[in-house]
Amino acid sequence: MSDSAPRRARVRAPELIGKGGWLNTGGRQYTLADLRGRIVILDFWTFCCVNCLHVLDELRELERKHRDTVVIIGVHSPKFVHEADHQAVVDAVERYGVEHPVLDDPELATWKQYAVRAWPTLVVIDPEGYVVAQHAGEGHAHAIERLVEELEAEHEAKGTLRRGDGPYVPPEPEPTTLRFPGKALLLPSGTFLVSDTTRHQLVELAEDGETVVRRIGSGTRGFTDGDARTASFNEPQGLALLEDGSVVVADTVNHALRRLDLATGEVTTLAGTGRQWWQGSATSGPAREVDLSSPWDVAWWNGKVWIAMAGVHQLWAYDPADDTVSVTAGTTNEGLVDGPGDQAWFAQPSGLAATPDRLWLADSETSALRWVDLDGAVHTAVGTGLFDFGHRDGSAGQALFQHPLGVTALPDGSVAVSDTYNHALRRYDPATGEVTTLATDLREPSDAVLVGGDIVVVESARHRLTRLRLPEEAVRVEGAAHRTQREATEVAPGALRLDVIFQAPAGQKLDTRYGPSTRLLVSSTPPELLRSGEGTGTDLSRTLELDPDVPGGVLHVSAMAASCDDDPANEYPACHVHQQDWGVPVRLIEGGANRLPLVLAGMDEPSMPGQN
Numbered sequence: 220m221s222d223s224a225p226r227r228a229r230v231r232a233p234e235l236i237g238k239g240g241w242l243n244t245g246g247r248q249y250t251l252a253d254l255r256g257r258i259v260i261l262d263f264w265t266f267c268c269v270n271c272l273h274v275l276d277e278l279r280e281l282e283r284k285h286r287d288t289v290v291i292i293g294v295h296s297p298k299f300v301h302e303a304d305h306q307a308v309v310d311a312v313e314r315y316g317v318e319h320p321v322l323d324d325p326e327l328a329t330w331k332q333y334a335v336r337a338w339p340t341l342v343v344i345d346p347e348g349y350v351v352a353q354h355a356g357e358g359h360a361h362a363i364e365r366l367v368e369e370l371e372a373e374h375e376a377k378g379t380l381r382r383g384d385g386p387y388v389p390p391e392p393e394p395t396t397l398r399f400p401g402k403a404l405l406l407p408s409g410t411f412l413v414s415d416t417t418r419h420q421l422v423e424l425a426e427d428g429e430t431v432v433r434r435i436g437s438g439t440r441g442f443t444d445g446d447a448r449t450a451s452f453n454e455p456q457g458l459a460l461l462e463d464g465s466v467v468v469a470d471t472v473n474h475a476l477r478r479l480d481l482a483t484g485e486v487t488t489l490a491g492t493g494r495q496w497w498q499g500s501a502t503s504g505p506a507r508e509v510d511l512s513s514p515w516d517v518a519w520w521n522g523k524v525w526i527a528m529a530g531v532h533q534l535w536a537y538d539p540a541d542d543t544v545s546v547t548a549g550t551t552n553e554g555l556v557d558g559p560g561d562q563a564w565f566a567q568p569s570g571l572a573a574t575p576d577r578l579w580l581a582d583s584e585t586s587a588l589r590w591v592d593l594d595g596a597v598h599t600a601v602g603t604g605l606f607d608f609g610h611r612d613g614s615a616g617q618a619l620f621q622h623p624l625g626v627t628a629l630p631d632g633s634v635a636v637s638d639t640y641n642h643a644l645r646r647y648d649p650a651t652g653e654v655t656t657l658a659t660d661l662r663e664p665s666d667a668v669l670v671g672g673d674i675v676v677v678e679s680a681r682h683r684l685t686r687l688r689l690p691e692e693a694v695r696v697e698g699a700a701h702r703t704q705r706e707a708t709e710v711a712p713g714a715l716r717l718d719v720i721f722q723a724p725a726g727q728k729l730d731t732r733y734g735p736s737t738r739l740l741v742s743s744t745p746p747e748l749l750r751s752g753e754g755t756g757t758d759l760s761r762t763l764e765l766d767p768d769v770p771g772g773v774l775h776v777s778a779m780a781a782s783c784d785d786d787p788a789n790e791y792p793a794c795h796v797h798q799q800d801w802g803v804p805v806r807l808i809e810g811g812a813n814r815l816p817l818v819l820a821g822m823d824e825p826s827m828p829g830q831n
Contacts, residue, residue, distance in 0.1 A: 232259075232344045233332035235292065239305045239323025242312050245388035249292075249320065251348055256381025257290045258370050259344040260363065263335045265298050266311035267584065267622050267640075269513050269529045269567050270357050271339040273495065275315055276472055277360040281367070282319060287382045288371050293321035296330040298338065299608060299622055301640035310663070310680050314399040314417050315454075316440075319387050336817075337801055343367075346374045346381065355818060356799045358497070362724060395682040396431060397422060402516060402625070402666040403677050403684060404458040404466065406481065411668070411684065412466060413677070414455040421455060421468065421479065428675060428684040435484055442473045442493050447484030452477065457516030457571070459524060461539070467524050469514040476506075476514060476524070476537060490537050490544050495530065498779060498798045503545035506537055511544070516625075518571035520578045521593070527568040527580060534560070534568060534580070534591070548597055552740065552777050553800045555585040555604050563597035565589075566605055570625040570666065572634060579634050581623040588626065588636055588647055600647055601654055604744045605802050606773055610641040610656075618654035620645065625666035627674065629689075635674060637664040644676060644687070658687055707806040711813050712767035717741065717752070717774075719759040721797065721819040723782040740777040748772040748805075759819070771806040778819045 232251055241248050251259070262278065264271035275293075282291055293312075297303040302311075303325035312321050324330060333342055333353075341359060343352040343366060352366055374380035401416040410432055411424045420436035433447065441451025455477075457469035467489060468477040475491030490506035491514075500510045512530030519525075524537040525547065533549030548560030549568075556564035568589075570581030578591040587602020601615045609619035623645075625637030633648040635657060644657040644664060663680035676685045719739060723729055729736045735757035743749045748771075752763030759778060779798045799819050 229349045232342075232348050232350050233329070235261075235294070235322050236328040236332070237294070237322040237324035238328070239295070239308060239325050242309060242321040242323060243317065243388060243390065244320045244386050247386065247388075249386060251344070254290055254292075254386075255348055256346045256379060257385070258285070258288055258346060258367055258374075258380075260289060260291045261329075261333070261342040261344065262291060262293045263296050263330060263333070263338065263340040263342070264293055265296055265302055265338050266308070266315065267299055267302060267567075268338045272315060272472075273357045273513070273530065274339045274341070274360075275317060277357065279318075281360055281364050284364075285367055285371075286385060288380060289367055290385045291319040293317055293319060294329050295321055295323050296327050296335070296338070297325055299640050301621060301642075307663075307680070310399070313390060314679075316417065318389070319385070336803070337799070343370075345370055346379045358797075393682075396429070397682045397684075399679050399682065400665075400677050400684075401454075401456040401679065402458050402469075403668050403675065404460060405668045405670060405675075406460070407464070411675070412458055412479075413684070414458060414468070416454050416456060416471075416679075419452045419454060421452070421458075424684070428686060433484070435479060435486065440472075442470075442475065442488075444477075444487050445485070447486070450477075450486035452486075457514065457518075457527065459517040459519050461519060461524070467517050467519075467537075469517045469526065471513050471515055471529075474511040474513060474530070476511070476517065476526070489524075498551070499781075504543060506542050506544045509544050511535070515567075515569045516571045518573045518578065520571075520573035525571060525573070525578055527571050529567040529569050529583075532565045532567060534565070548591060548595065551798075552775075553584065553605070553802075554742070554744075554775055555582070555587055555599060555602060557589075557597050557599055560591070560595040560597060565597075570623065570637065572626045572628045574628045574632075579626045579628060581626045581636060583622050583624055583639075586620045586622055588620065588623070588634070600649065604773070606744070606804065608640075610638070610643065612645075612654050612656055615647070615652045615654060618647075625664065625677070627667045627669065629669070635667055637667055637676065639663050639665055639679075644674070657689065661685065707771055707804040708815065709808050709811040710765065710805050710815065711809065711811040712765050712807045714813060715752075715763045715765055716814040717761050717763055717776065718814065718816045719776070719778040719819050720816055721759060721778070721780045723780075723785075726785055727782040728785040729780065729782055736781040738777075738779040740775075742775045744773045744775065745769065748774070765805075765807055767807060769807065771804070774801075774803045774805055774815070776801045776803065776817060778817070780819060 308323045337355040340355045399417040401414040404412045415422045423432040435447045437451045440453045443451040453472035456471045466479040470477045476489040478489045491511040494510045496510040496512040515529040516527040526535040532553045536547045553566045554564040566584035569583040572579040586608035588600045608621040611619040621640035624639040627635040636645040638645045643659045665679040666677040740755045748769045750764040777800045
């Protein structure tokens with residue numbers, strides 16, 4: 220921080236504790252004392268969370284530029300039961316190219332010590348072991364880099380900065396044909412095209428699903444058009460066949476759609492700029508001039524390429540007739556709300572499957588199977604919200620999935636769901652409203668394609684395609700239901716003061732030129748939890764009335780603030796939109812808190828543990 224910045228009482232950073240131990244350190248266990256003299260950035264993340272994946276990408280350049288002074292420590296803090304499995308964390312660290320140490324904290328011990336409330340959260344610790352900043356959400360890499368530069372200068376002058384190599388030790392590469400494949404497509408030739416996500420390639424496999432026919436892409440992260448050898452991708456996922464015989468690719472971390480000419484192997488860009496979409500960006504227009512955000516899957520439906528835009532919880536579409544993209548459903552609010560497309564809420568839609576009258580989708584963070592009708596309205600077949608998941612067969616109202624990533628239309632009108640975190644293939648039959656289990660012991664299935672009477676499953680964490688005969692009867696498994704491991708905030712019934720705390724970054728001010736610059740949206744699960752206070756308004760503080768007859772639930776809060784550079788001499792100041800969504804589990808008890816403070820990131824001043 221600069222000398223003119225206000226100082227707060229210094230808070231010693233709590234120790235790093237995680238029952239799962241350390242990854243990417245060559246087996247060494249670390250304490251904060253071992254890192255004294257370095258600037259430490261803690262990244263509280265969980266691998267289901269697309270915002271967390273965005274932060275991993277934001278931090279790559281900072282890691283590279285400040286490798287001799289900064290140590291980034293990922294603190295893996297699970298939401299889903301599957302994410303508490305140590306091997307799943309090991310897989311995720313490799314899958315997403317995490318090149319810094321990771322502390323596996325399955326019991327959320329360090330999360331609680333730092334009073335973290337949201338995924339992702341970044342905490343900055345100075346070389347003397349004191350917390351100097353805390354930011355929730357994504358989009359803070361530039362602010363943190365400025366702080367890092369100030370800390371480098373300050374502690375270099377004090378003699379408390381220690382430069383040198385960091386503790387990161389890369390794992391040994393594994394010689395598998397595929398590495399964490401994402402999606403697959405059956406080509407007209409009978410071969411399979413697979414997105415080899417972690418190796419940033421597409422791989423064509425022979426009809427046996429094992430023999431490599433060709434690889435497309437250089438195999439290194441990049442955003443380059445060209446032939447099969449020189450073109451580059453960045454963690455590609457979804458694949459769909461177009462009417463002209465080419466393939467559209469969801470190039471997820473490049474925030475783009477790419478086109479593959481199957482005959483020549485040539486790769487070109489269909490849509491996206493390579494930049495991530497932010498609030499205030501265009502939501503329609505010429506395809507290569509509009510920013511996208513983590514497109515995860517694609518499907519050809521009703522004359523357009525529909526896009527599961529996981530990064531902003533929406534569905535978009537690319538129209539080849541006029542070479543444009545536009546939003547087709549979703550508000551960017553994260554949750555499960557049905558209705559007309561422009562009012563629906565999604566939560567990381569990650570899998571699509573088209574039938575003549577429905578577009579099915581796997582809505583991963585709500586563990587839901589949903590669909591869009593020909594009028595554009597959104598419906599839910601299975602699933603109840605962000606915090607309920609499990610493995611339970613039965614009627615649609617009782618059945619549970621756990622973070623599904625893929626959905627496949629079956630010939631009889633039913634759909635197969637790649638129930639990723641349950642390691643299972645499930646089936647939903649719209650005619651009966653029943654969910655059954657087709658197969659278990661699949662390691663993180665993320666997609667499946669039909670081949671005659673068989674179904675070929677992408678076993679992402681086993682790095683292979685697995686062929687199964689569709690059974691006549693489901694395999695029965697013992698049901699289980701879960702809620703997230705986050706502890707509920709204890710609040711008093713009745714009046715609860717909600718305060719979203721926002722301070723514009725240094726050198727900026729709230730933008731009030733065109734009216735109110737803030738927005739607050741509040742809802743709850745179940746809806747009966749809120750007697751009053753739900754809805755949208757412009758004040759960042761609001762009094763909610765909680766029904767004492769409802770024992771608890773989740774408050775869904777979405778806040779936005781717009782700020783602009785505070786320079787009267789600048790006729791065209793740069794403006795910034797700050798947005799954060801929270802799902803806050805609450806439990807109503809007498810004597811509980813009557814105020815709920817939430818920090819909307821945007822402050823350059825430090826935020827201490829407990830303030831967020």
